[in-house]
Amino acid sequence: xxxxxxxxxxxxxxxxxxxxxxxxxxxxxxxxxxxxxxxxxxxxxxxxxxxxxxxxxxxxxxxxxxxxxxxxxxxxxxxxxxxxxxxxxxxxxxxxxxxxxxxxxxxxxxxxxxxxxxxxxxxxxxxxxxxxxxxxxxxxxxxxxxxxxxxxxxxxxxxxxxxxxxxxxxxxxxxxxxxxxxxxxxxxxxxxxxxxxxxxxxxxxxxxxxxxxxxxxxxxxxxxxxxxxxxxx
Amino acid sequence: xxxxxxxxxxxxxxxxxxxxxxxxxxxxxxxxxxxxxxxxxxxxxxxxxxxxxxxxxxxxxxxxxxxxxxxxxxxxxxxxxxxxxxxxxxxxxxxxxxxxxxxxxxxxxxxxxxxxxxxxxxxxxxxxxxxxxxxxxxxxxxxxxxxxxxxxxxxxxxxxxxxxxxxxxxxxxxxxxxxxxxxxxxxxxxxxxxxxxxxxxxxxxxxxxxxxxxxxxxxxxxxxxxxxxxxxxxxxxxxxxxxxxxxxxxxxxxxxxxxxxxxxxxxxxxxxxxxxxxxxxxxxxxxxxxxxxxxxxxxxxxxxxxxxxxxxxxxxxxxxxxxxxxxxxxxxxxxxxxxxxxxxxxxxxxxxxxxxxxxxxxxxxxxxxxxxxxxxxxxxxxxxxxxxxxxxxxxxxxxxxxxxxxxxxxxxxxx
Numbered sequence: 172x173x174x175x176x177x178x179x180x181x182x183x184x185x186x187x188x189x190x191x192x193x194x195x196x197x198x199x200x201x202x203x204x205x206x207x208x209x210x211x212x213x214x215x216x217x218x219x220x221x222x223x224x225x226x227x228x229x230x231x232x233x234x235x236x237x238x239x240x241x242x243x244x245x246x247x248x249x250x251x252x253x254x255x256x257x258x259x260x261x262x263x264x265x266x267x268x269x270x271x272x273x274x275x276x277x278x279x280x281x282x283x284x285x286x287x288x289x290x291x292x293x294x295x296x297x298x299x300x301x302x303x304x305x306x307x308x309x310x311x312x313x314x315x316x317x318x319x320x321x322x323x324x325x326x327x328x329x330x331x332x333x334x335x336x337x338x339x340x341x342x343x344x345x346x347x348x349x350x351x352x353x354x355x356x357x358x359x360x361x362x363x364x365x366x367x368x369x370x371x372x373x374x375x376x377x378x379x380x381x382x383x384x385x386x387x388x389x390x391x392x393x394x395x396x397x398x399x400x401x402x403x404x
Numbered sequence: 405x406x407x408x409x410x411x412x413x414x415x416x417x418x419x420x421x422x423x424x425x426x427x428x429x430x431x432x433x434x435x436x437x438x439x440x441x442x443x444x445x446x447x448x449x450x451x452x453x454x455x456x457x458x459x460x461x462x463x464x465x466x467x468x469x470x471x472x473x474x475x476x477x478x479x480x481x482x483x484x485x486x487x488x489x490x491x492x493x494x495x496x497x498x499x500x501x502x503x504x505x506x507x508x509x510x511x512x513x514x515x516x517x518x519x520x521x522x523x524x525x526x527x528x529x530x531x532x533x534x535x536x537x538x539x540x541x542x543x544x545x546x547x548x549x550x551x552x553x554x555x556x557x558x559x560x561x562x563x564x565x566x567x568x569x570x571x572x573x574x575x576x577x578x579x580x581x582x583x584x585x586x587x588x589x590x591x592x593x594x595x596x597x598x599x600x601x602x603x604x605x606x607x608x609x610x611x612x613x614x615x616x617x618x619x620x621x622x623x624x625x626x627x628x629x630x631x632x633x634x635x636x637x638x639x640x641x642x643x644x645x646x647x648x649x650x651x652x653x654x655x656x657x658x659x660x661x662x663x664x665x666x667x668x669x670x671x672x673x674x675x676x677x678x679x680x681x682x683x684x685x686x687x688x689x690x691x692x693x694x695x696x697x698x699x700x701x702x703x704x705x706x707x708x709x710x711x712x713x714x715x716x717x718x719x720x721x722x723x724x725x726x727x728x729x730x731x732x733x734x735x736x737x738x739x740x741x742x743x744x745x746x747x748x749x750x751x752x753x754x755x756x757x758x759x760x761x762x763x764x765x766x767x768x769x770x771x772x773x774x775x776x777x778x779x780x781x782x783x784x785x786x787x788x789x790x791x792x793x794x795x796x797x798x799x800x801x802x803x804x805x806x807x808x809x810x811x812x813x814x815x816x817x818x819x
Binding site: 175232235236237253255256257258259260261366370371372373375376 | 526527566570600601603605674692693696697698699
């Protein structure tokens with residue numbers, strides 16, 4: 172937990188940073204604007220808010236260990252790590268889906284959840300490449316699919332073409348990366364958005380300080396959702 | 405001359421397993437000081453010290469809450485054993501064994517270590533020292549209030565100033581979920597969300613129309629410490645008759661009693677506190693201390709875990725994490741390592757030993773050594789060792805020499 176009345180927020184580098192910054196700005200917090208490639212820490216002394224930039228998979232650790240009171244992180248990371256922290260808000264930004272995908276050649280154009288059962292696996296069980304081994308393991312168990320999880324650190328979509336795996340579990344936003352690699356979606360495992368998380372002890376001891384921030388972010392997220400719906404209509 | 409690891413490649417030293425640590429003198433003493441203060445307070449409230457066995461045969465009582473977190477040990481006869489994962493289970497076992505026949509209520513306390521496996525590389529301790537107290541044989545709110553007040557009072561005695569206690573009630577949530585209009589699916593989802601601290605899922609389940617609105621109001625207030633007696637009184641009236649309302653009435657009584665203990669400001673109702681150990685049955689609580697990222701303690705009522713002649717006995721208690729408290733204990737009262745170092749010159753050992761003994765009897769910490777080599781060099785080490793005064797005992801009686809400048813002494817915490 173950080174010093175008495177300062178609030179530290181851990182923000183994720185990468186694809187979630189820009190929409191998160193926009194959301195924070197909408198909630199009246201400009202502190203994140205100072206963060207960039209080389210600036211990992213920014214402070215707003217007037218509001219007594221500090222932002223730390225971390226790798227997305229490290230955000231839960233910052234929050235769990237109390238180095239940050241709040242954090243912004245994708246639901247995918249929370250599902251994989253199951254950290255002992257509070258998931259406070261669905262921020263609605265960074266929307267994408269976690270899916271099981273397989274090569275078009277084996278899954279076919281009309282791939283459906285049932286397809287998973289018939290995916291060729293050369294008699295040794297389905298080999299699934301992913302950055303989310305725990306989620307994938309749980310998914311295979313839930314679906315009763317015999318298989319093995321192959322843990323990768325990135326570029327998962329290449330694994331089937333390289334002969335490393337029969338299928339992948341990965342995040343999809345537009346589906347373009349999947350298509351470019353000759354993959355089709357077989358089944359959606361989860362819908363993913365950015366979440367506001369909190370250290371459970373901070374959340375209780377600093378509630379007076381955190382509640383207005385959470386409320387501002389709740390309103391900003393709701394306004395963002397409304398805008399998106401209008402844009403779609 | 406300082407201590408260093410021997411360079412003997414054919415005799416490798418055992419390395420420390422992850423999540424375990426050795427306590428060097430400063431840390432071991434700080435830990436003992438905290439324990440002494442906690443134990444002093446427990447004793448002052450009439451709690452008698454017990455010490456349970458380190459190994460358990462059935463640590464999985466309950467609903468598998470220790471699955472995958474036990475350190476298993478195979479006994480001599482191939483018997484499956486485990487290092488104790490918590491103290492409450494051990495107390496329940498003792499109640500049916502070595503404590504059987506004691507007149508009720510029984511007040512006991514324990515200082516002991518517990519062992520829990522944890523994910524690798526997350527900086528989690530796997531051996532933690534706990535201080536716990538249990539009140540067995542009293543089922544009324546005064547007993548719940550007593551253990552909560554004792555937990556708070558002993559924390560203060562240990563030197564922890566900034567902390568708060570959140571009190572919930574297992575029956576409040578489970579009773580509320582049993583109320584009409586809540587499907588089994590919703591009930592399970594609520595428990596899962598509460599256990600995981602997933603307020604997003606909780607909000608989705610509770611505000612989707614699948615549950616009465618008072619339930620959302622009750623559970624989505626995590627972190628909103630409510631100590632206002634009017635709110636707690638109103639809670640009783642708002643809940644439908646049944647288990648939930650009885651639980652709220654229970655909570656109200658406990659909070660009122662705690663006000664009488666002068667703890668009104670530090671204790672508040674937090675219905676989201678449910679503790680995820682399956683054996684809890686009534687009021688439960690968690691303690692949050694500023695500067696520690698996880699709760700420093702908690703406990704609650706566990707009626708049914710302890711039995712008397714086959715009849716379940718009411719019981720309530722708590723455990724405080726001594727290991728977690730160490731960094732936030734104020735005024736840790738560190739003493740110099742040594743008050744006197746007596747250095748003996750030339751065969752005057754017997755007389756010097758008598759001098760050392762008489763100083764020790766007067767409460768000083770004294771070490772006695774023959775003076776070997778240069779006095780200057782020994783004095784330098786004495787100052788690094790935190791020695792306050794050095795006496796050199798020679799043929800002409802003893803003389804005091806200064807081991808260090810005042811600043812050096814101050815830097816070592818010596819006053």
